[in-house]
Amino acid sequence: MRGGIIRLLLSLLGAAMLLGFAPAAQAGGHFPWGTLCHTTAAANETYTGLAAQPWRWQCSDHRWSTEGDKAFLRFDLRGGPEPAAARALVTRLTRFERMALSAVDGAGRVLASRTVGEADMRPASNDWLMSVELPQSAEQPEAIVVEVSGARHAGMLSEARLVASAGDTPASLRQELLIAALCGLLCMPLILNFAFYRVLRDRFLLWHALAVVFMFVQTLVTSGLINRFAAPSLAALCFLSAVSWGGGIAAAALFSADFMEPGKLNARHRRALRLTAIWIPCWTAFYLLADGGLRPLAAPLYFMSFIPVLGTFTWVMVAAKRRGSRAVNFQIFAWLPIMLVGATRILSMLGLTGPMVELQLEQHVALGLEVIITTLGAADRFVTIRRQRDRAWAQSRRFEELAERDALTGLFNRRGVEERFTELHADGFDTMAVIDLDNFKQVNDLHGHAKGDEVLRAAALALAPDEDTLAMRMGGEEFILLLRGKDVLARAERRRQAISLRIAAEVSGLERVVTASMGLVQHPPGGALKCDFSALYSHCDRLLYEAKRAGRNRTMSEKLQSFGPRFLRNKAVA
Secondary structure (H helix, E strand, O other): OHHHHHHHHHHHHHHHHHHHHOOOOOHHHOOOOOOEEEEEEOOOOOHHHHHOOHHHOEOOOOOOOOOOOEEEEEEEOOOOOOHHHOOEEEEEOOOOOEEEEEEEOOOOOEEEEEEEOHHHOEEOOOOOEEEEEOOOOOOOOOEEEEEEEOOOOOHHHHOOEEEOOOOOOHHHHHHHHHHHHHHHHHHHHHHHHHHHHHHOOOHHHHHHHHHHHHHHHHHHHHOOHHHHOOOOOHHHHHHHHHHHHHHHHHHHHHHHHHHOOOOOOOHHHHHHHHHHHHHHHHHHHHHHHOOHHHHHHHHHHHHHOHHHHHHHHHHHHHHHHHOOOOHHHHHHHHHHHHHHHHHHHHHHHOOOOOOOOOOHHHHHHHHHHHHHHHHHHHHHHHHHHHHHHHHHHHHHHHHHHHOOEOOOOOOEOOOOOOOOHHHHHHOOOOEEEEEEEOOHHHHHHHHOHHHHHHHHHHHHHHOOOEOOEEEEEEEOOEEEEEEOOOOHHHHHHHHHHHHHHHHHHHOOOOOOOOOEEEEEEEOOOOOOOOOOHHHHHHHHHHHHHHHHHOOOOOEEEEEEOOOOOOOEEEEEEO
16 A cells, blocks of 8 residues: 555656656647747757657747757647748748748648758848748648758847748838937038047047947948848848958957047056957857858857856946946946846846847847947047147147256256246146155266166156146256145155155166155245245245155155244154
8 A cells, every 4th residue: 555655656757757857748749739849959850750759849939059969949839820921931041041931731741841050041121130032832731840050149049930921011111210310410420520530630439430430330230221232142141240240349349449538547457459350250159160160059159158248348348437437337338238248148048038139129229329329428528528638739839839858857846947937837837846866876876877868757647737737847857846736745655655666677687776855835825925936945945855765765744834933734654
């Protein structure tokens, strides 16, 4: 009794396992009504033999594969639309070697058949699809069987469906008009890019123009709109699609590397973006050319190659955002939709979403948004750079006219700056710093004056001016900075500390590190002290020697309101 119960339980468990893991095709070669079933096979296998092996068929919308020599699709016409209504097969536009279409009856007997190649397929004018007429038979078929050899993308199987007509519908025509409008919109940034480039000869504008061209081609081709105006072959369409997509990503990476403001990305970030522009074309070539045993791997590996690209763009944008980049805000909003669409398609290709997801229309919209937002970012960057360059040019011209440059370091000397100091102070340059190299005489004594000149030139490089900082050499080993804006003490201190690092990097053979001391005075407008270069310089010089006496390699700073008994404010040592 107990043994019988155990055998019964084991039988029920086995039946449950069979139900749980059995394919949708039923034993005896019978298929569920109204279903689409698919399988892969060896080159010498036929539908008749496969129909007798129901466990090899998958009748659900997942596990699509092109790994075999060929793949079979079986469209069951029972319980679905009338057989006479199915006139064409529509599927994803993909390269393949051979396709055989057969109308079969319930016994698997072929009622009508036809074999087609790439040249027989009709590309759609409103989507990334192609169609071919089905074989027609006098008798009513039970199923349409499609045998595909050499398919390069599993979407050719997962997107296949039978339709009454391969012609356009009102809905598809509306989509076509939308894509046409989007393509027209993509042409506008090209005009802006070349107009900007005539004024501002900056490389990122050319990269953006190239990216727009690739994305325009990508939208024109994958939407099918190109087939309204030309009759490219299936191979040409696939080539244009892959090259325009890869080229667009590569150009966008090069654009981002040059687009971000100086100081917002380090050399590693920019190098990673430029390497992406090499990585993607290599995988695009593999995807287009892989054959033989590599053919089934071409699409999955190609899609997987974009995973490090997504990671690189995310890493770069996070780094630029943390450093306060303004340009990266446009990049984030521009690239987020494309990255989401791309990530979804990658997961789908790897079989992690069940049914395969193409998101073609979403891709077109995402590309359009990317181009529009990035164009706005390029225009914003153009205005910013133009303003900075105009201001720097005007400032440089003014100082070239009023002051002479130091012949050794290329920095301005005291003349001219002193004469216009009152005007400069009113223009915001309210902080003066006097910097002196520590024990510089020992450098000349030990290594000679030629080596000393190298040290002075390296120090000048560390004090490089910008639009809010003026640098000059007073003579000997003494330099002056005039600063304006925020965080002047921190900015001056960074330059002082950079002197030692720059000298160590630029000058070889020194026995000791060359340091610098600094005396800094802030004199904001509105104080009781009348602005005077000599008086302010004397006060900085006094603070400099306090720093020397305190041990060198440090900063003494004060904030002045007047030269009277109560002139000191916020005295600090750094």
